[in-house]
Amino acid sequence: MKKLFTITLTFFLLFSGCTHTPSASRTIFAMDTVMQLTIYGENAGKSLDAIATAIRNYEQVFSPTIVDSEVQTINRNGGSSMLSSDMKRVLTNAEAFAKETGGAFDPMLAPLVDLWGNGHVPEQAKINDARAHSGYKNMKLSQNSCTLRPNTGLNLGGIAKGAVSDDVLPILKEYGITSAILSLGGNIVAHGSRPDKSPWVVGVRDPDGEATDTLGVLKVHDKFVISSGDYERFFIENGKRYHHIINPKTGYPADNDLRSVVIVCENGAMADAYSTALFVMGSEAALNFWRKHTNFEALLVLRNHRIIITQGLKNSFTLSDGRYTYEVENR
Numbered sequence: 605m606k607k608l609f610t611i612t613l614t615f616f617l618l619f620s621g622c623t624h625t626p627s628a629s630r631t632i633f634a635m636d637t638v639m640q641l642t643i644y645g646e647n648a649g650k651s652l653d654a655i656a657t658a659i660r661n662y663e664q665v666f667s668p669t670i671v672d673s674e675v676q677t678i679n680r681n682g683g684s685s686m687l688s689s690d691m692k693r694v695l696t697n698a699e700a701f702a703k704e705t706g707g708a709f710d711p712m713l714a715p716l717v718d719l720w721g722n723g724h725v726p727e728q729a730k731i732n733d734a735r736a737h738s739g740y741k742n743m744k745l746s747q748n749s750c751t752l753r754p755n756t757g758l759n760l761g762g763i764a765k766g767a768v769s770d771d772v773l774p775i776l777k778e779y780g781i782t783s784a785i786l787s788l789g790g791n792i793v794a795h796g797s798r799p800d801k802s803p804w805v806v807g808v809r810d811p812d813g814e815a816t817d818t819l820g821v822l823k824v825h826d827k828f829v830i831s832s833g834d835y836e837r838f839f840i841e842n843g844k845r846y847h848h849i850i851n852p853k854t855g856y857p858a859d860n861d862l863r864s865v866v867i868v869c870e871n872g873a874m875a876d877a878y879s880t881a882l883f884v885m886g887s888e889a890a891l892n893f894w895r896k897h898t899n900f901e902a903l904l905v906l907r908n909h910r911i912i913i914t915q916g917l918k919n920s921f922t923l924s925d926g927r928y929t930y931e932v933e934n935r
């Protein structure tokens with residue numbers, strides 16, 4: 605999804621080229637991903653600076669690559685660690701999402717994620733060992749600290765960018781911004797509407813295509829549009845694709861009827877956790893989950909070029925790729 609925003613911006617520029625609203629745009633590399641920020645309004649420049657600073661601060665908390673980020677320090681220390689308020693909030697939410705999704709989303713998969721991150725299919729014994737040291741039940745949260753069982757570890761790759769996107773909203777509001785589109789590594793914050801008051805147009809990545817290929821668009825305002833797919837990070841071995849989203853039950857990359865999941869809702873951390881979880885569940889369980897929850901909508905891309913959109917997206921989605929068909933799932 606990382607590159608999807610290129611498309612988003614293309615549509616966006618096409619449709620809003622005639623506006624004279626002041627704007628500010630910046631691309632930054634943070635949290636191991638490309639972030640593109642475009643803000644409209646009188647305070648566009650100032651709010652952009654404030655958001656870029658906030659993202660840098662979050663990076664010190666959640667980055668999987670900065671050696672002394674808080675998450676890396678917690679993992680390295682093992683045992684019990686004091687938590688910053690940002691980390692406390694994200695871990696509390698992550699634990700709740702893990703329980704709610706029956707462990708399909710799990711913030712304690714570091715051993716498995718690291719093992720598969722080596723770029724080849726691991727030996728079964730190593731998968732078994734990593735599985736034995738993975739799972740959110742290995743983490744105990746208390747007032748201001750968390751305790752990890754030995755040789756376990758946090759991996760917040762499935763929720764951190766969504767959580768950060770929640771925290772840029774108050775900054776936009778503080779500066780009176782009513783029109784902004786931000787991509788935090790493909791996690792889209794479509795704040796307000798475009799300067800001409802029409803909805804934002806967010807491309808949906810074609811899992812078969814290149815990074816800039818879309819199969820359709822979603823028109824939204826004031827929403828997070830957050831995706832998980834098998835195309836984002838993967839390797840191919842013996843003709844089979846192994847991607848970066850792990851089914852905690854098997855210890856292998858999720859292998860079901862889905863290629864990607866897009867979640868549309870008003871809470872970034874939730875959208876991020878749900879996109880990962882529903883991708884792990886497969887379409888049937890994902891739709892059952894949606895039926896029980898009224899606070900999000902979803903678009904599922906299945907392996908056979910079928911798309912299922914939940915009923916709340918009926919008027920938002922436009923299909924543009926003739927190889928795909930789509931149907932609407934009602935509650």
Ligand code: AMP
Pocket residue numbers: 708709710711713717759760761762763831832833836848849850851852876879880881884
């Ligand atoms: P996303 O792109 O939001 O679906 O997140 C994928 C990232 O989350 C991976 O690169 C891993 O860092 C981590 N991850 C992998 N599998 C899971 C899972 N089942 N639950 C939570 N996080 C996961």
Ligand code: MG
Pocket residue numbers: 761762763831832875876877878879880
């Ligand atoms: Mg996610």
